[in-house]
Each structure stands twice: as C-alpha cells, then as structure tokens.
Amino acid sequence: MPTYHNAGAGYPNVSAQSRQGKVDGNQNHHTIPSNVTAAHSLIQNALQSMQSIQSIHTIPSIPSNMTVSNMLPHTVSPIMTTHMSPVPSPVILTPSAVSNPSTNTTAALSANTRHEVKLNAMPWFHGKISRETAERLLRPREDGLFLVRESTNFPGDYTLCVCYQGRVQHYRVKYKNNQLTIDDEVFFENLALLVEHYELDADGLCTQLTKSLPKQGKQDFCVDPKAFVEAGWVIQTHELELRECIGKGEFGDVLLGVYRGERVAVKMLKDNSEAAQRFLAEASLMTSLIHDNLVKLLGLVFNNQHMYLVTEYMSKGSLVDYLRSRGRLHVTKKDQINFAFDTCAGMAYLESRHVVHRDLAARNVLVAEDNSAKVSDFGLARDENFSLDGGKLPIKWTAPEALKQNKFSNKSDMWSFGILLWEIYSFGRVPYPRIPLADVVKCVEKGYKMEPPDGCPSEVYDIMKQIFEFMSVK
Ligand code: AMP
Numbered sequence: 001m002p003t004y005h006n007a008g009a010g011y012p013n014v015s016a017q018s019r020q021g022k023v024d025g026n027q028n029h030h031t032i033p034s035n036v037t038a039a040h041s042l043i044q045n046a047l048q049s050m051q052s053i054q055s056i057h058t059i060p061s062i063p064s065n066m067t068v069s070n071m072l073p074h075t076v077s078p079i080m081t082t083h084m085s086p087v088p089s090p091v092i093l094t095p096s097a098v099s100n101p102s103t104n105t106t107a108a109l110s111a112n113t114r115h116e117v118k119l120n121a122m123p124w125f126h127g128k129i130s131r132e133t134a135e136r137l138l139r140p141r142e143d144g145l146f147l148v149r150e151s152t153n154f155p156g157d158y159t160l161c162v163c164y165q166g167r168v169q170h171y172r173v174k175y176k177n178n179q180l181t182i183d184d185e186v187f188f189e190n191l192a193l194l195v196e197h198y199e200l201d202a203d204g205l206c207t208q209l210t211k212s213l214p215k216q217g218k219q220d221f222c223v224d225p226k227a228f229v230e231a232g233w234v235i236q237t238h239e240l241e242l243r244e245c246i247g248k249g250e251f252g253d254v255l256l257g258v259y260r261g262e263r264v265a266v267k268m269l270k271d272n273s274e275a276a277q278r279f280l281a282e283a284s285l286m287t288s289l290i291h292d293n294l295v296k297l298l299g300l301v302f303n304n305q306h307m308y309l310v311t312e313y314m315s316k317g318s319l320v321d322y323l324r325s326r327g328r329l330h331v332t333k334k335d336q337i338n339f340a341f342d343t344c345a346g347m348a349y350l351e352s353r354h355v356v357h358r359d360l361a362a363r364n365v366l367v368a369e370d371n372s373a374k375v376s377d378f379g380l381a382r383d384e385n386f387s388l389d390g391g392k393l394p395i396k397w398t399a400p401e402a403l404k405q406n407k408f409s410n411k412s413d414m415w416s417f418g419i420l421l422w423e424i425y426s427f428g429r430v431p432y433p434r435i436p437l438a439d440v441v442k443c444v445e446k447g448y449k450m451e452p453p454d455g456c457p458s459e460v461y462d463i464m465k466q467i468f469e470f471m472s473v474k
Contacts, residue, residue: 042414042470043348046463050341053459054334114232116288119221119281120192124148124212127220134161135168137213144210148173148191158191160198164206171205178276190222223280225307228300233287235259235299235310242266247317251279259310264298267309276307282377283309289353293346295366295376314366314374319343322367323428333457336424339365339373340460346375347417351410358408360416361397362423396431399471400444411471418467425460426453 126134128150138145141163151157151172158173160182171182173194179187180194183204188194195209202208228234240259247254249267257266269279286297286309301308316322319339323331343365350357357364357375364377393403399415402408419431432440432450449468452461 042467043344043351043410043417046414046417046467047341047344047348049459049463050337050344053457054337054341114287115230117223117227117231117233117284119223119284120190120227122148122192122195122220122222123214124195125191125220126213126215128152131159131161131170134159134170138163138168141166141168142211144207145213146195146209146211147213147215148195160194160205162205162207162209169206189225192222193224221281223284225280225300225302228280228283228287228302231287233283233297233299235301235308237301237303240264240266240301240308240310256313257310259298263313263315265311265313266301267311269307269309279307279309285355286311289350289355291346291349293342293372293374294349295374311376312368314376315369316367316371318363319365319367319373320362320423320428323362323424327427328455331427335371337460338371339367339424340421342373343375343420344417346373347413350375350413356408356410357413357416358402359394359397360413360420361394362420362428365420395437395440400441401471403441414467415471418464418471421460421464421467422450422453422456425456429453 124147126137126147126149129137130152134147134149138147138161143164145163147161149159149161151159154172154174157175158180160171160173162169162171173180173182173191176184176187179189180191181187182194186197186203188197195212197203198205199209240257243256243258245253246256246265252268255266255268257264267279269276283297283300290296295314296312298310298312301310343360347357347360357377359377360375364375365373366376367373394416395403397416397419399412402412402415422431423429432443435443435448449465452458452464
C-alpha cells in the first residue's frame, strides 16, 4: 500500500466531499478537442483502441477451466460484455459475472442475497470547529438544538454541544475500548448511533437532543458495522482460516486466508476506531460494485479486537511488482495490452457507476492467477484534508487540475490511467524518471509529456498522448 494516504487522524468519517467527489458531474471546464467530446468517450475510445491492439496479438488459448465469459475482457467488444453494464439498482446483485474460475467461493456466496451497504449521513457533524464557533452557530438557543464537533482539547475525541436554558453544554465524547461514550456507561459503535440514542432519551444529558444544526456545505457520513450484518456481508470468524502475511496496507497487514476451501485475501484493521470508519467506508462502496476487473469483496469479519475485510485473492500480487519482477523477459506485449485493457474496463465500469477512484496506479492494480488485472483500493474514501498540503497526493499520477484545485473526477482518473499505461509499457518504472518530484507539477503544467517507454507500440503511445492532451487543453 502506498504511504501517501492522508491518515486523517481525528477524521474518522467519510466526508461528503469525498463522496460527492466520487460523482462526476461531467462538468467540463476545458475546451474539448473535436475528436473527444467528454472523458466518457475518452475512456470508451481508449477501450476500443486497446481492443484493436489486442486483436493484433494472438488470442490466448482458452484454459480448460475457463468459461467463454471469462475470456470476454480479452476478446469481445466491451460494449457487448455483460460485466460492462452498470448495475442499475442500488441492491447488490448476486455475483453471477464473477470471472475468476478458481473462485468458487464467490459462486457459493451468490446463493445468498446480499445488499448494498449505505453510509449514514451525519448532517450535525461540523468537524474541527472551536467551542466559540459552536456557540456562535447554535442559535437561537432552543432547548435540544445540537451539533457534534471534533474535540480541540482531546484530539481524536468529539464534543457534543447542546443548547439548554439559553446556554450551550459541551459533552466530551471519548473513545474507550474502540467505542464511543459520554458517561462510561453506554457505548456506541459510531457517532450516528450515539446521536440516535440521545435523540430518544436525555439519559443523563441536560436535555434530549431534539433538533440538529446541519452543517453548511460538505457533510460527513459514517458507517455502522451492523449494516453489514443486516446486508448479509458478515463472515463468521470460525469460517476463515488465516495464513501468512502477503502485504502491508494502509489499514494494517494483508494476510492470505482460506474461506470455504478457497484462498482469499484478508485485510486486517488493527484496533483503531478512527481508521475503522474509513475501512468500513471502503467496504460499503465495495458492496455496490461488481465487475470482473475490480477486486471483489467477499465479506467482513467482526470480532472484539479486529475487523477483517475479505476479498478475492489475487495470487500474482500488485501489477507494479509483477512488471518489475518479471520484466521484459517474461511480460509479453499481449500481457501488457491485456493488463491495460482490463484496467481500462474496470475504470469504465467505475465511471458508469459514477465512482471516482482517485488513486489509480499500477501499485493499486492486482494480478490474478489467470493473469487478468483488477483494480483495487477503489473504495478508499478521502476526507476533505486529502490535499496537497499534506504532501500525500500521488503527485506523479494525479492530474494537474486535481492537484491544483483538489478536484477529482473520472477525467482525473483518466489522467492516472495514462500514467498507468506508461508504467505498464516501462515494466513498472517510476513515472517521470530523472525529474525531481518537486519539479514534476511545474513541468507538466508547462506541457511536458513523457517520452514513450522503449518498445511501446505507437498506438498505445497515441492513447497516452490523447489522454494527456485532452486533460491539458484549457
Ligand atoms: P492494499 O492495502 O490494498 O494496498 O494492499 C497492500 C498489498 O497487499 C498489495 O500491494 C498486495 O501485495 C497485497 N494484497 C492486497 N490485496 C490483495 C489481494 N486481494 N490478493 C493478493 N494480494 C493482495
């Protein structure tokens, strides 16, 4: 897992900005070249171009354990493939389009009806505001009017501010044993449940919470682990066997596991409530996205100490490691175009679902046993602090407009896809070689474009150029 993610200490929730940021309104602020009418057609164009390049390479022989539909991403027009069609309803479908032939687990799970897990809105959460600001906002001082803010005195904790008899009472909400509490007697999984409780009953507060003061502008969300139980995504601890560590991620170790006789990947979340919300936010998004070229969520395990996110196992690891370790000797042109096509198909699906990845790069694409590539980490929610200031943006993969204005969209994902293409054809080199990180933005803004990697087919370089030119046109 890359290390630039903003850990967002003190921000356990998913900001509405991140969520809204995932919705590409397709507001195009550029003059669009005549051959490209929108990022949407850009990605479709890229898919089609790559498909024609694919056809130049010999079609791989179909392994006996592979169905025809498994081969679709490599052989059939993307428009015709079932996995390309957006899931129209918010209710999760049984994963019938699962392509990994070895993943019977997913087929077994398809017998269960599982539903999408939604995030809960927290309009009353005002983030990092001071005590004075809270008191200024809470007017008129009606009994029971309330908001929640981040604690200034106890970073990581919260403060519930409630109006009562013309004054504002401030209650510290602290984390204890991974749960939230005001009185050390009643404990809650998250802020939404805490607020819900005190809306029903004062239970020791000066007054019951009767009216929330909604935050203006971006609002926050949280996820309730129980929602995963209700939606049918929970795996019992005893059903999962844990094996060795296979990677290190933002939230903790990634382990190999065995679930229902199949190998799976298990992302472990250590005892950390702040990260828990982001972890669950990722999982909640994954419950709604099903595509052959996205790493599939199988379920979650909750126990007292840990939360595990169980996904399909991608035995060949991250694409960047795959390219670097095998290199030119082993990675063929056909492999390269297939990786590019698969990733593009996954991204086209995300676009069709109005989801913006924000962190597409070869390190976040995983390779399956059958060599298909799947986009991972597509549910990582970014809080509003995810900005340049933290120095944590993946500068070399991020579109200039996203860097400058913190504006992420399917278009900025497309820029990252252009960089990823370059990574694929350079066998995993770090982009913009020989340009110091500090100078990359300046160079790109001046119109600098990377040279094609050695041996990169001109058709593929044309796609890269088209992407960068499209994004650079003002
Ligand atoms: P992540 O937290 O998703 O960035 O994962 C960190 C590392 O763990 C990756 O770079 C992979 O090496 C490994 N990993 C994550 N997910 C999987 C998976 N589904 N299958 C195999 N390896 C994985």
